[in-house]
Amino acid sequence: MAHRFIVEADGGSRGNPGPAGYGAVVLDAATGEALAEAAEYIGTATNNVAEYRGLIAGLEAAKAIDPDAEIAVRMDSKLVVEQMSGRWKIKHPDMRPLAARAQTLFPPGRVTYEWIPRERNKHADRLANEAMDAGKRGVPWEPGAVAPEPAAAAGAAAAAGQPKAAPVGWAAPADLGAPTTFVLLRHGETALTPQKRFSGSGGSDPELSPAGRRQADAVAAALAARGTIQAVVTSPLRRCRETAATVAARLGLEVRVEEGLRETDFGAWEGLTFAEVRERHPADLDAWLASTKAAPTGGGESFAAVARRVSGARDRLLEQYAGRTVLLVSHVTPVKTLVRLALGAPPESLFRMELSAASLSAVAYYADGNASLRLLNDTGHLR
Incomplete structure (x- = not known):
C-alpha cells in the first residue's frame, strides 16, 4: 500500500524581491508525525519564486522517502495552489x-x-524564516529536531481525516448525532504477561492463562451489565480471540476479526524480558526508546508503522459502525495508539501510558471529526 504524505511548504522574501528563503515539511498523513524538513536561503528573489522553491523541496523530500507515495500539498499561497491545480494560467x-x-x-x-x-502553515513558515535568518548571518540553514508545531500537527491530522481534539470542558453538540464509540479491551493475561515479556504478533501466539480466562469472564459480566455493546471486533491473535469469544458469548454477539488490531511484531525480542533485550541488543533498544520510527532487532515493526496500520483499521471500523458502540479487543500498542491519536498526543506519549491486562478504555468519535477520550485503563471489574 502506498504511503500517504502531507507536504506543507512556504516561501518568503524580505523586500519582494529581496533576501528570500523557503521551508517545507513532510508529514505522515495517518499520524501527523513529521518525517522530513527542508529549508534554504536562495538569495534575492520574489515571494512567489520562494514559494515554488519550497513546494519543489517538499515534493523532493517526500519522493526520497517513498517515490510511490500519494501526496496532499497544503500551502498558504493561493497563486501556487491554483496554478498547480490547473485552474490559473502560469503567465510569469x-x-x-x-x-x-x-x-x-x-x-x-x-x-x-x-x-x-x-x-x-506555521511549521513551513518557521523553516522559511530560519533559512532567511541563516542567510543574513552568512551561514547555511541547519535542521533542528524534526517536530511539527502543535497547530501544524493538528492541521495534518485534520487533513488526513484524523479526529481533532475535542472541545475542552464540553461534550460535542447534540446536533452531531450519536457518536461512534470504541470500547477498547486489552486481552486477558497469558503466561508471558506477569513476566513482562515482549509478546507481539511475531512470537508464539500464546493462549490465555487460567488467570486470563478469569479476567475475560469478569469483563464479560461487567459489559453485559452495562448493556451498551453492539458489536465485537478482535485482533487475530489467539489471546484476543479467546477474550473476545468469552465476551461475545455472554452478549449474544458474533466476533469479527480485524487484522489491523494485531500487536506490534517485536522481531528478535519476542519472548524476552526488557532486561534480556537490554543485555543482548543494547544499541537497538536505545534507538527504539529514543524514536518511534526505530524497529526492534530482526525485522520487527516500529511504532510509527503500527500507527499507520492502526489508524487505517480505525477509519475502516468508523465507516462500518457509524453511530454504534463497538468493543475492540486488542493489545497494549494498538490501544495506546488509538488513545494517542484521539488526544493528538505526540508519539513518545506511548511510553507514558499504563495499560493493564483486561483493562477497559473508551474513545467516542463525533461526526465533525472530534474525538473524546471517555475512559482509560479501567480495571474496576477485576476487583
Missing part, C-alpha cells in the same frame, strides 16, 4: 520552469493541492 516566465519541475516529481493524479490560511 520565472514561474513556468519551477511549476514544470514540480509537475515532474510525481505522476499526475498522485498529488493534490489545498490552500490553507497562514496560521495553519
Whole structure:
C-alpha cells in the first residue's frame, strides 16, 4: 500500500524581491508525525519564486522517502495552489520552469493541492524564516529536531481525516448525532504477561492463562451489565480471540476479526524480558526508546508503522459502525495508539501510558471529526 504524505511548504522574501528563503515539511498523513524538513536561503528573489522553491523541496523530500507515495500539498499561497491545480494560467516566465519541475516529481493524479490560511502553515513558515535568518548571518540553514508545531500537527491530522481534539470542558453538540464509540479491551493475561515479556504478533501466539480466562469472564459480566455493546471486533491473535469469544458469548454477539488490531511484531525480542533485550541488543533498544520510527532487532515493526496500520483499521471500523458502540479487543500498542491519536498526543506519549491486562478504555468519535477520550485503563471489574 502506498504511503500517504502531507507536504506543507512556504516561501518568503524580505523586500519582494529581496533576501528570500523557503521551508517545507513532510508529514505522515495517518499520524501527523513529521518525517522530513527542508529549508534554504536562495538569495534575492520574489515571494512567489520562494514559494515554488519550497513546494519543489517538499515534493523532493517526500519522493526520497517513498517515490510511490500519494501526496496532499497544503500551502498558504493561493497563486501556487491554483496554478498547480490547473485552474490559473502560469503567465510569469520565472514561474513556468519551477511549476514544470514540480509537475515532474510525481505522476499526475498522485498529488493534490489545498490552500490553507497562514496560521495553519506555521511549521513551513518557521523553516522559511530560519533559512532567511541563516542567510543574513552568512551561514547555511541547519535542521533542528524534526517536530511539527502543535497547530501544524493538528492541521495534518485534520487533513488526513484524523479526529481533532475535542472541545475542552464540553461534550460535542447534540446536533452531531450519536457518536461512534470504541470500547477498547486489552486481552486477558497469558503466561508471558506477569513476566513482562515482549509478546507481539511475531512470537508464539500464546493462549490465555487460567488467570486470563478469569479476567475475560469478569469483563464479560461487567459489559453485559452495562448493556451498551453492539458489536465485537478482535485482533487475530489467539489471546484476543479467546477474550473476545468469552465476551461475545455472554452478549449474544458474533466476533469479527480485524487484522489491523494485531500487536506490534517485536522481531528478535519476542519472548524476552526488557532486561534480556537490554543485555543482548543494547544499541537497538536505545534507538527504539529514543524514536518511534526505530524497529526492534530482526525485522520487527516500529511504532510509527503500527500507527499507520492502526489508524487505517480505525477509519475502516468508523465507516462500518457509524453511530454504534463497538468493543475492540486488542493489545497494549494498538490501544495506546488509538488513545494517542484521539488526544493528538505526540508519539513518545506511548511510553507514558499504563495499560493493564483486561483493562477497559473508551474513545467516542463525533461526526465533525472530534474525538473524546471517555475512559482509560479501567480495571474496576477485576476487583
